Amino acid sequence: MSQPSDRRVLITDCADAKGLIAKITGVCFENGLNIIKNDEFVDNTEGRFFMRTELEGLVDEASLLGALDEVLPAHHHTSLKPAGRKRVVVLVTKEAHCLGDLMMKAYYGALDVEIAAVVGNYDKLRPLTEKFDIPFHHVCHEGLDRHQHEAALAEVIAPYAPDYLVLAKFMRILTPEFVGRYPNRIINIHHSFLPAFIGANPYRQAWERGVKIIGATAHFVNNCLDEGPIIKQDVIHVDHNYSALEMARAGRDVEKSVLSRALGLVLADKVVVYGNKTVVF
């Protein structure tokens, strides 16, 4: 009998060609698998095909991927995402709202995730973290250069072997070396509606510009700051009554909401990165 643990997500990414859906779903059928949900997308500009297939049944992974190798065009990528709860480590600085929301949602089951640890460059969020019986590590950046600090972070993180790192208002810029250890596995929340107000103090910038909307962007981190593939964005309306400080306060609600929804999509294996973009199935 099929259990939730019999569920897998198959991601296919290859050059577009005729008959791909028939071929892939045919292979799944011949392997005795039931398709729970199937979504595909073709980027016609680049002639590229993407498909996400949620499968149920006992999978012989090697056999399935081998059979797909035979029917798919050259240079294809397939991956079979394992079932089961994923593990994340959350990096923070001083602000509690994103971390608090993630822990609370994990606690009551709105996010199906194991928050294995929280790491802060300040110690401020330790008491909040420990309320939820999650280990907190203070890795202070003071007196260390960037590479020393990142080495210390990496050392603390490594034993948890996280599937993803979540930057929940972590206010440090990461080097390409650090980011390179977790390709497309670091999720950041940026406190603006990118690409507006890149850089420091976006709410101050927004206030000075007199905007009527502020937003937040969750994205994967790659080598360029604030420039990785966007997963989710949302906005709220503001008006002249908001000071820069009040914009920042109002922005927290949309920040935490966007981050937790983006993480939910990633955890459900619904996000495929290609180039500097995402397909969000």
Added chain:
Amino acid sequence: MSQPSDRRVLITDCADAKGLIAKITGVCFENGLNIIKNDEFVDNTEGRFFMRTELEGLVDEASLLGALDEVLPAHHHTSLKPAGRKRVVVLVTKEAHCLGDLMMKAYYGALDVEIAAVVGNYDKLRPLTEKFDIPFHHVCHEGLDRHQHEAALAEVIAPYAPDYLVLAKFMRILTPEFVGRYPNRIINIHHSFLPAFIGANPYRQAWERGVKIIGATAHFVNNCLDEGPIIKQDVIHVDHNYSALEMARAGRDVEKSVLSRALGLVLADKVVVYGNKTVVF
């Protein structure tokens, strides 16, 4: 070479079973068709499978549907929607906003539709209609009983052989007999967020209740007033400053927007009705 006129939409609706996507897309592939976009949905409560497949290529319709007959479970429904612009007749009373929006969007190409005629139980919207060189028919209800009036409407509508009727603030209740001539082919805009405020004067009701949101609902019309399958809904925020009249005025914007988006979905063969619900692909 494939032209837009080579595009068809195949809708499949049948009992759920293993391998359906593989079988259907396999038949399409064997018939030399390219799949532009494929979407499926399984209602697990009812064990029912729905798929919308956008096809490109020269179709031998009988051959395709025949081949599908052989692979699909008993009691399946398949339909192959022809390419090309669809034709509608719009029914109105006195309010211009929905009709005006539909004609304007058809004029500049935001809605790919032929508005063959407008029929009003008042003559008020004739000048607006004729600006767009669309025939207007005044079918007055005065002095006629409901059946006589509907017979007169049907007589005026028939020569246009419309694919759909659009009730753009048509303030008359239609009988089951009339509705029965156009099964799932009459689209209505209801000036409330159904199922709240069913019946007369919903904005007055909303104002009296002190609601903070008003909405509009586009739905297919079936035998029960305001009760057909919902296609699209949207809302806007209001507050204590709005009188019932101002709510009605503000509501017009959401009414016309919901109606034209619902019509756009229907015209693109993205809406499948089952029971009193819709699947909107």
Added chain:
Amino acid sequence: MSQPSDRRVLITDCADAKGLIAKITGVCFENGLNIIKNDEFVDNTEGRFFMRTELEGLVDEASLLGALDEVLPAHHHTSLKPAGRKRVVVLVTKEAHCLGDLMMKAYYGALDVEIAAVVGNYDKLRPLTEKFDIPFHHVCHEGLDRHQHEAALAEVIAPYAPDYLVLAKFMRILTPEFVGRYPNRIINIHHSFLPAFIGANPYRQAWERGVKIIGATAHFVNNCLDEGPIIKQDVIHVDHNYSALEMARAGRDVEKSVLSRALGLVLADKVVVYGNKTVVF
């Protein structure tokens, strides 16, 4: 020098008349008070005037209200809301999301409120509550009739002398007697976009009706179930992919967001009740 504790909110509610703003703000000025923010509203249907005046400065309350008595029409109501953090008691049953959000926002300062205690008719949310060092009282309803249970609730609540009771998914219907003890001081979150789907299991009702939007409503509780003055409403879009259960899950986000925003408005003395409606300044 003026401190935050020198801030007061003056609410005026009276028959409409010429010159009211001039008279009220004149009295404030003569009493040496600075107006931080002033908002007024006239309900022209009922000829009724409402004003919220945020004042700064040392107030001699009796002198101010006395001076207002002399310039306002007969049968006016004025109230001067004290500065300072308000105290609430939260009532819950088994669902954690609304309580969790309130406690988390109070913790990091997004809601300026003292959650004095949480009272549950089940014991399930005790561990979550106690993480935040808030007393939890289990007042089980089993074996008690409605009046006995409410007497027990009232006894537990009384020592906290709360400014407001917050029903954070408290799944019991309160009697008029109980409600009468806290006139316009009980805030409920209803898991539907009132007045649609009044009553039991609204998400099931919504799913059966095939709606494309679900919502939540925060309102004051009066004698009629689900019928009190609405403070805040919001919605999210859903589609055919949502089961009744998934609608309920998705609805939790909008429920907690609407409840905490409604409470924020009430705590800031921005909500004035009249009849079965609210003015939300």
Added chain:
Amino acid sequence: MSQPSDRRVLITDCADAKGLIAKITGVCFENGLNIIKNDEFVDNTEGRFFMRTELEGLVDEASLLGALDEVLPAHHHTSLKPAGRKRVVVLVTKEAHCLGDLMMKAYYGALDVEIAAVVGNYDKLRPLTEKFDIPFHHVCHEGLDRHQHEAALAEVIAPYAPDYLVLAKFMRILTPEFVGRYPNRIINIHHSFLPAFIGANPYRQAWERGVKIIGATAHFVNNCLDEGPIIKQDVIHVDHNYSALEMARAGRDVEKSVLSRALGLVLADKVVVYGNKTVVF
């Protein structure tokens, strides 16, 4: 008896001081005027006070403004906006959606405005304009330098003495000289969520960046392109399925909606410009 033509809007803009509301509303009261609606705003960063007062009654304008002069701080600005329908000239290039929406809304009364004329640098929108019996002027830019073209525009516009110019997808950059003739009286719709994607082809930029939201911004035009005070912004959600072209098409709906709502606010004298920002009452 008071007629709509007895309505005026008084805008006050001055240094903040104690008692301003009392003084201004007191002067209105002493002049026998009834206040229909009063809104004020203090920019605490700049110590500046703004008030919008909607007045009813027969006004002796000189007497009212003179009395205000005596009670307001030095360097104040007051203006009394006359009642009655305002007149605009609309500038267009080739796209119909914004112009069409403005004309349609003016036709059925959703915008209380006289569209005195439409001026295009192409002739393409003449037929649409003339459907609504509005004069269309083709002022071709070919063969003219920027200053010659603007001189020709100005000559065509001048006889209509418009209160405002509306740039409804007018794809020409205006010189400071031209803009200087209509200070804070030119309203533009920019097809992006400013300040993201300033400059050419914003939808292409948005698509390349892989954004999940696109928007539109209505703003007053000043000397710097795309940099004037923002009146209104709104967004819609998009996803990977949208090509750059489809983003542009989807964007039209939000463009026309934002432009017509911004114009509605300006026509109702609800927008006050200060520096590079607006107060929108």
